[in-house]
Amino acid sequence: MADIRILSLRALALLPLPVLHLAGGVLGGALAWFPSRLRTMVDINLGVCFPDQTSAWRVRLRRRSMAHLGRLVFEFGKVLSADRRGVETLVRETCGESLIGEALAQGGAIVATPHLGCWEIVSQYLATRYPLTALYRPQEGALDAWIHARRQHLGARLEPADQGGVRALMAALRRKELAGLLPDQDPRVGGVFVRHFGCMTHTPVLLARLANKAKVPVILCFAERLPWGRGYRIHFIAVPAAVADPDPQVGTQVLSDAVEGLIRRCPEQYFWNYRRFRRRPAGEAPLYPRRSRPATR
Secondary structure (H helix, E strand, C coil): CHHHHHHHHHHHHCCCHHHHHHHHHHHHHHHCCCCCHHHHHHHHHHHHHCCCCCHHHHHHHHHHHHHHHHHHHHHHHHHHHCCHHHHHHHEEEEECCHHHHHHHHHCCEEEECCCEECHHHHHHHHHHHCCEEEEECCCCCHHHHHHHHHHHCCCCEEEECCHHHHHHHHHHHHCCCEEEECCCCCCCCCEEEEEECCEEEEEECHHHHHHHHHCCCEEEEEEEECHHHCCEEEEEEECCHHHHCCCHHHHHHHHHHHHHHHHHHCHHHECCCCCCCCCCCCCCCCCCCCCCCCCCC
């Protein structure tokens, strides 16, 4: 099965990006019309984050976001397979990239890439231009091995998301390099509840602690999909310096506010099918339905 998926990704990588985005957008948009667990997840998240909007507004956003989810799936193999010239072709424009150069001239920097737009092209682009170390969660199987290799083939260094990986990030920052993290996950451990779209949300404190310890700036990055499959525009946005507050609760709230502001700029390209609000504060009811388990005899 893994070999078939790898072959499929390689085959899709041969197609032009406009074709991939057209096909993915049509398929994802079509799925938005039919009841499914995926659509339910999107609807719950949009209801939590945009309670003041009308139901019709959220339905329109659901259709657009699921179309982008289809584009995300179809573009995956092409982005990971691109060589340096291919990455340069895919990235049509950058906004605020001077923040990276300024940060590296004085020391290291933490680059935080939310699940917004095409986050895979962000790390590929950075790896072609700057020394980058990032964390990942190791998985088993041939497909994960292929993905892991493709994420590193342009020079990025991936480290397991454990204490050794955290030490590797600190070492990269001491070398005045980039350390990459995903700021919008629900961590198993090492998280605090902060406001996110007005909802208390379990959020990792690692980034705020790293910023405080290393005394380096934090830069949010996201790759906006351009219309008609023309490529990507990568945005670089400085997070307020208070993200490095000695109190990680304060720093993590600053980070959450910055991520929320970025999502609000382009909500249709966010990964709304993720169970972002799965873990709830004590005493709060779950937001998502329980996953049914197969009956046992």
